Each structure stands twice: as structure tokens, then as C-alpha cells.
Amino acid sequence: MTSETGPKTARGRERKGAIIEVAAALMYERGVRATGLEDVLAESRSGKSQFYHYFSSKDELVAAVLEYQLMTVLGELGEFRVDTWRGIRSWFDALLEGQEERGFKGCPVGSLSIELSAGDRLMQGRVADAFSRWETALARAFAAMQARGALDDSARPQILAEATLAAIQGGYLLSTIHRDIAPMRTALTAAFTELRAARPQKTS
Amino acid sequence: MTSETGPKTARGRERKGAIIEVAAALMYERGVRATGLEDVLAESRSGKSQFYHYFSSKDELVAAVLEYQLMTVLGELGEFRVDTWRGIRSWFDALLEGQEERGFKGCPVGSLSIELSAGDRLMQGRVADAFSRWETALARAFAAMQARGALDDSARPQILAEATLAAIQGGYLLSTIHRDIAPMRTALTAAFTELRAARPQKTS
DNA sequence: ACGTGACTGTACCGTACGGTACAGTGCCGC
DNA sequence: GCGGCACTGTACCGTACGGTACAGTCACGT
Helix, strand or coil: CCCCCCCCCCHHHHHHHHHHHHHHHHHHHHCCCCCCHHHHHHHCCCCHHHHHHHCCCHHHHHHHHHHHHHHHHHHHHHCCCCCCHHHHHHHHHHHHHHHHHCCCCCCCCHHHHHHHCCCCHHHHHHHHHHHHHHHHHHHHHHHHHHHHCCCCCCCCHHHHHHHHHHHHHHHHHHHHHHCCCHHHHHHHHHHHHHHHCCCCCCCC | CCCCCCCCCCCHHHHHHHHHHHHHHHHHHHCCCCCCHHHHHHHCCCCHHHHHHHCCCHHHHHHHHHHHHHHHHHHHHHCCCCCCHHHHHHHHHHHHHHHHHCCCCCCCCHHHHHHHCCCCHHHHHHHHHHHHHHHHHHHHHHHHHHHHCCCCCCCCHHHHHHHHHHHHHHHHHHHHHHCCCHHHHHHHHHHHHHHHCCCCCCCC
16 A cells, blocks of 8 residues: 555655645645645646646545545554543544644545545545544554453444544534534543443443 | 515525525535536526526525525424434434435535535534524423433533534444445434433432 | 656646626516 | 516626646756
8 A cells, every 4th residue: 555656756756745735735724626726736836747747637636635634644543542541532632632723624534535425436435445444443442442451342342433433523523613622522522431431341 | 584585476486496406406416516506507497597586696505505404404303302212213213214315425414514614704604503503403402301300400401412413423424435324323322322321310 | 978757837728617798578566 | 558577598708627738857877
């Protein structure tokens, strides 16, 4: 996956990276369809020919942006010990902080995905894959907790991951719509409570 | 609000209604920005001049569609006794059924709102208002349950409504992305469990 | 030195789309 | 029967946008 047959060799990589970063920022702010190629190129100081040298279409750029945003999110996730209660809490706090700092513009992966999942099959698949990777990362952490005895044997990591991610995305959505962090905090608090409810029962 | 200075008088109302319905369906399926006026007009068998007789811009049509979709959702909500446990469950089941029947295309209000909340202030306000009305409807039902003693005195209806709506929206999102009802069912089950946890405690 | 291939600049094309202009048509009260 | 107004049909405009063509330039291996 990371091999990707890196189709360039030099500062070209830098250029391509710059285009992706600018596109990610713009698409995050305005939406994919509302972001024109020309906007991206102007802000990254590139020309059309550069763009079409590195990408074969706007869709390909969008796919790269999706991957980029997913890596950002997974990267942040990786900075926390999400297989501990404290770690989960810290991660949730970081999500809240990020949403507030970025001006309540929503989840970089989620908002992108919603727009893209109305597209063609290929794009739908890419989006579904991105979310699966996020879910799997979470499920693995929960499985580790379960193995350690921090979660009840009856808990199902995959299910917990789904519910957690749903709460996160729902929280982002409400927060974005209301331009207010409170509903997202509510959603994440509820998600945390629900996770804690899956701790081992002492009925032995 | 419902007075709206009904700007027409006759079958014109029918025409306008038809345009809104077609637009709602198309925008639900493809997204707002991906739906052209010409598509809407073709399918509703209207001309440009009709359209601009009834609406002053595409944005105004979008606002009408948002209102239409909100009314649909609130209308469906109203068909259930959401101030009872059985009613809530039935409503959740209906949401799941609807999402499946419509081909996993997401929440008619939610997906619209996400796209629109990247627009201008006016549109953002309309979206926030729509969601507030949905939240309020839920919060009122929960308040009624609380008054009846079905919810603990310490529960806060507004908070419960936020968390519930977040779970619903998050569930819709995951379900739409994966083209699968399971994650939404997981999210709604979790939301229901969390609501049940707010039943009166017998510690007294 | 020179040729090859990665990269860059500029100009252009086709089309889709939101919006406008304008000339009607048919219903309704008087 | 006629004036006015709600409504309808058609043709058109300006622009934005994704994508292409093509002519370079620059780095580097030989």
C-alpha cells in the first residue's frame, strides 16, 4: 500500500504533496465539489500541466486527499494509548479540541466520506475501505483491552468500535451544524460511558 | 412559520410542490451541488420560467427542500409514541427500515445538512434551526417521560436528545458508507441502552 | 556535448450550469 | 369584452470548470 509505485523522483514528490495538502484543506473547508482545480492550483502555485502530470483526474486527487486525511486521523489516534481508559479519554479530548480549533468544520474523514459516498462505485469502495481501516484500528485496541481483562469477555470489540465511531461521527455532525462543541462532548461522553459499561462484571 | 405568505394561488401550488419533491429526491440521491436545476425541471416537467416564478434562486429551492425533508422526518417521528419505551424502539426500527428501503442513502435531513453547513451564514442558520427543531421534538418527548416518572429526575432531556440524535446520525453515516444496515443497528441499540440507563434508580 | 525523460507554462476547448429576457397564454373580476 | 395578473415556453448569456494540446526547460547519466 505504501509502495504505491511512487510515480515521481525528486522535488516532484514535494509538489505533489503540496497539491494534496492544499486540496485537503480546501475540500475540508468548502466540500469536494465546491473546490475547483484552479483554486487548488492557484494556492499551491502549480499549473494545470503539473497537476495532470501527477494525477490523471480530479477523482484521483480526491482519492489521494481521502487517504491523506485518513492517515492524519489514524496518525493522531496512534499518539494515544487507546487501549487504556485514560488513553481513550485523552483521544476523545483531542478530538474535541481539534474540532473546536478548526472552527467546527467537522471530521476531516467523515465529511469527505459522506460527500463521496454519493459518487460512483469505485469511490464508494475507497470510502468504505477508509472507514474500515479506522474501525479496525479501534477494534484492535479494544481487543487488546479485552485480552488484558479490561473488557468483559462477552464484549465484542468490532461492535464497540462501530458504536464508538458512530458516536464520534454523530457528535461531529451536530457540532458542525450548531457551531458548538457541546453536542459533540455529549456524544463522546455517552460513548465513553457505554464503553465503561463493558467492563468485566464481578458476578464471576 | 406555516403562514409563509403562500406566494401563489391555484394549481401553481401543485407545481411548486412537485418541483420541491423532485428536487428533494434528486438532492437526496446525488447531493445538492451535484443536482442541476435542469435535472429537476426535466423530471418535474417544468420550465426555467416556472421555476424562477416560484423561487428566486437555487438556494431558495434548497431551503424549501430542507424544510420538506425536515417535515417528513418530524412527520414520521409523530407517528410513534416516542414518549414511551416501546414507541422509541418502534421509531428506531422504522428508521432502520427506511434506511434499508431507500438503499442506504443516509438521513434525508442529515446528509443535506452536512453539505449545506459549508455554505453561507444564512444557509448555516437554516440548517441549525432545522436540527434544533428535531432535537426539541425529541427533548420534549423525553421531558414527558421524566414527568411521568419513566426517567430519573437527574436526567436532562436536552442532553439525552442530543446524544440520541448523534447516535442516529452516526449510525446513518456508517450505514451509508458501508452500504450495510448493521452499524446503524449497533448505534441505535447502543443509544437505546443508554436511554434505558436513565431510568429511575431505586436507591431512594 | 547531447539526448532522454521528468517536469513546467500557456493557451485553448467543450460543456454544464445558474440565471435572464421576453414574448406569450389563459383565467378571473368587472 | 377587456384589463390585469398568475403562469408558461423558448431562446439566450456569462462564466466556471474539468480536461487537452503543445511547446518548452531543466537535471542528469553517458
